[in-house]
Amino acid sequence: MAERTSSADLRRLILDTTRHLLVEKGYADLSMRKIAKAIGYSATSIYLHFENKDALFHALIEEGMERLLAELKQAEAAHPGDPVARLEALCQAYVHFGLENPEYYEIMLLLHPAHMARYPADKFRRARRNLDVIEAALIDGVNQGVMQATNTRVSTSVIWAALHGAVSLLNAKRVDIRIAHKDLIAETVRHTLRGCCPSLER
Amino acid sequence: MAERTSSADLRRLILDTTRHLLVEKGYADLSMRKIAKAIGYSATSIYLHFENKDALFHALIEEGMERLLAELKQAEAAHPGDPVARLEALCQAYVHFGLENPEYYEIMLLLHPAHMARYPADKFRRARRNLDVIEAALIDGVNQGVMQATNTRVSTSVIWAALHGAVSLLNAKRVDIRIAHKDLIAETVRHTLRGCCPSLER
DNA sequence: CGTCGTTACTTAACGCCGTTAACAAGACCA
């Protein structure tokens, strides 16, 4: 069992090491050569497992999307009956993920479109499953008459945009330092819910 | 009068050329050497006018902030009496600026924090003046009883985050292609207003 | 046993990058 690192193991090692370096040193500091040095191989070895640097990051993005989806599903499962409470939990889960995994979040959502050119379309579609969870809550809410939306697809993206804006501004430290993170988050969620639930009085 | 390009002129030429290259080729394609080639000087000449690449971009950021502020001020002046209409116009102006100047917007708000480390604090403060225009509308609205906000500073950032999220997702082409830009924008503005103006029925 | 192809990995190199050091030519001024 305790054989030498096999091919698949090395791929796994590259991914794990890259993720750790990403969290510790940040995206800007990451290079193929540094990853290679960290795992004790030459830089060109990485190219045996990933077509190029973008492909390596795409694999990490996919993992990040899966993690996010898992957290959203968990929030969803906690409020099966109440779409408003569910939407609120989803908003909290999204923001929480973004703030707790800033480096993950950066490559997942801030990586420049130029790096995404080679990103396969089917993975883009899988990433959209995260939004489906939010839209499902919206649809439930509309059907139960507690939410209003002329187009749930559009409203879902609007909600996503609001959450993404808050996360990315906070992570980039662009928000007025006199504002506590939790206040901005709480108010963002409140705004978001108020935007969908006309009857809400909070 | 038609002398050789003076020192200040070359600085201006560098800034203008960089801005044009930025719009034409994008941020990722930009290098000191390419800028130098475009203006017909050696790369090291740029360092006579800007401490480094970041400083050059900081100067562009400042110009962009001034342009954005001018557009916001214009929207503000168009609705002196009605804070709700003013806030709506401000939201539209912000989004419009972001979508019409994607490369400007990128360096202004998407440039990685690492590049901003040397960004002087006073310029950060000047950048915040853009938000002051929004907050002024909020304060007016609250005073007139047509808006509600427990903390206008927090609410201002929440609004900003929602607008920024929409702009950056649209510019990054991350929004579902079946959603028209103008629909997302309209719904974002509507959500934003509904979040602040409890009496609004639209 | 020997050879052959495959796999896993290396070193060397290419052409970029931001940035610095060293130097040259003209302007200005004592």
Place this chain on the structure above:
DNA sequence: TGGTCTTGTTAACGGCGTTAAGTAACGACG
């Protein structure tokens, strides 16, 4: 006239992503 400041240059450093070429170990097969 001579010295210094300004404005520009070329050459170089170390780093980057990536590719080309080579090597060493290994399993299969005659």
